[in-house]
Amino acid sequence: MDEKLITIALLPYSKAEILRSMLESEGIECSLENINLIQGAVASGVKVRIYEKDVKKAWPIVDELLGKEDKDKMKTEDTILVPVDFSNYSFKAALMAFEIAQKLESKLIFYHVIQQPDFFSMPYSDVMAFNTGLYDHLKEREEFANEEFVKFLNKLTDYIGVKTWEKVESEHMIKLGYPEDDILYFTEKHPPRLIVMGIKGPKEDDLDIMGSTTAGVIYKSAVPVLVIPEKAPLLNLASMKKIVYATNFDEKDIVSLDKLLGLLKPFNAKLCCLHVGPDAAREWDEAKLESLHNLLANKYPDTPIECIVKPGANILQDLESFIEENDIDILSLTTHKRNMITRIFNPSIARKMVFHVKTPLLVFHS
Numbered sequence: 001m002d003e004k005l006i007t008i009a010l011l012p013y014s015k016a017e018i019l020r021s022m023l024e025s026e027g028i029e030c031s032l033e034n035i036n037l038i039q040g041a042v043a044s045g046v047k048v049r050i051y052e053k054d055v056k057k058a059w060p061i062v063d064e065l066l067g068k069e070d071k072d073k074m075k076t077e078d079t080i081l082v083p084v085d086f087s088n089y090s091f092k093a094a095l096m097a098f099e100i101a102q103k104l105e106s107k108l109i110f111y112h113v114i115q116q117p118d119f120f121s122m123p124y125s126d127v128m129a130f131n132t133g134l135y136d137h138l139k140e141r142e143e144f145a146n147e148e149f150v151k152f153l154n155k156l157t158d159y160i161g162v163k164t165w166e167k168v169e170s171e172h173m174i175k176l177g178y179p180e181d182d183i184l185y186f187t188e189k190h191p192p193r194l195i196v197m198g199i200k201g202p203k204e205d206d207l208d209i210m211g212s213t214t215a216g217v218i219y220k221s222a223v224p225v226l227v228i229p230e231k232a233p234l235l236n237l238a239s240m241k242k243i244v245y246a247t248n249f250d251e252k253d254i255v256s257l258d259k260l261l262g263l264l265k266p267f268n269a270k271l272c273c274l275h276v277g278p279d280a281a282r283e284w285d286e287a288k289l290e291s292l293h294n295l296l297a298n299k300y301p302d303t304p305i306e307c308i309v310k311p312g313a314n315i316l317q318d319l320e321s322f323i324e325e326n327d328i329d330i331l332s333l334t335t336h337k338r339n340m341i342t343r344i345f346n347p348s349i350a351r352k353m354v355f356h357v358k359t360p361l362l363v364f365h366s
Helices: 013-025 052-066 088-104 132-160 179-189 212-220 253-267 279-299 315-325 340-345 349-356
Strands: 005-011 030-033 046-051 079-083 107-115 170-177 194-199 225-229 242-246 270-277 305-311 330-335 361-365
Touching: 005 052, 013 030, 013 046, 013 052, 046 052, 079 088, 079 179, 088 107, 088 132, 088 194, 088 225, 088 253, 107 132, 107 179, 132 170, 170 179, 179 212, 194 212, 212 225, 212 361, 242 253, 242 315, 253 270, 253 279, 253 330, 253 361, 270 279, 270 315, 279 305
Parallel strands: 079 107, 079 194, 107 170, 194 225, 242 270, 242 330, 270 305, 330 361
Antiparallel strands: 005 046, 030 046, 225 361
16 A cells, blocks of 8 residues: 655745755655746645655654744733723723623733824935924823823723722723734734724715724734624623624634633633525535534533524625524624735625624634
8 A cells, every 4th residue: 555645844935945855864755746847936835745654753854944833922811902992882892801801810901002193104304394293293192192091991990890890900001103003013922812892883885894903903813803893782791691603614613612612611601603504505514513513512511502504695694683583692703814905805704794783793813
């Protein structure tokens, strides 16, 4: 019987060649696939393939070339990040974040970014006219932001109650910069367990447009993002009973569900895994969903889990009707990496759901 070839790495062509020479120098037979002989590279990368019997010997060489993951650096901190702009929907998000932080015994971080003036990024030249009034204006904005933060936190304390507020460790930060970039940079340096963001509803003729900051954080953040629509009711998480996870049988579903169940474990809520698809594929979909259910049931025996296939062609409408008919408290799904053109001209379901339902949306990034 022929020995089995397996792919040990998918790399750019130059690194694949280096790895091949390192493997062959140790007597490990190696081959490269997906090489474009005309252009010398291929967009999807080059597969480095070896025989299965050589895997144990090859791994240390792969680690030497690519470097091992710094687990301490990647470790999630026990915090909940709440970007705020002092609006009513931001206040609603802060209240929900407080409840979550209290249940998870996590630290709460309120983060506000003052939009950096464009002149800060303009190149200086010999003929540039310097206007000291710009700095006076910036100073006023900083003072205004500090005053608004004090009002915002006082309002939160009054609503929650001083004794309850003091049970949760919290801090607030203000930074001059660009909201999306700074929120994402902060999460890279100090990865929180969760980001909670409020979002204003759209105008009637603008249903598919999401604020650029929220959209950017949803698509680029490596940590889960809980989005609270402006029209969402003020949810008491202690009474939360049903969470639905919309699945399309993505390979990242298990990772997302692990994170979801970890976040929601203290709330004792029921999880429903829902797939919306054409009726013609129902038997196959039910088989895949049953497999997912068995896996989750074995891993989380104390969590009530239900898996449902809902026939339908319009995912957005079918999800919305399911949420309304079943009194769902939170909708969760996994979004995908998209290039800029796709993000502009073909908005994802995650982007649309924020505005089409009044239900909080918990998004995981694949």
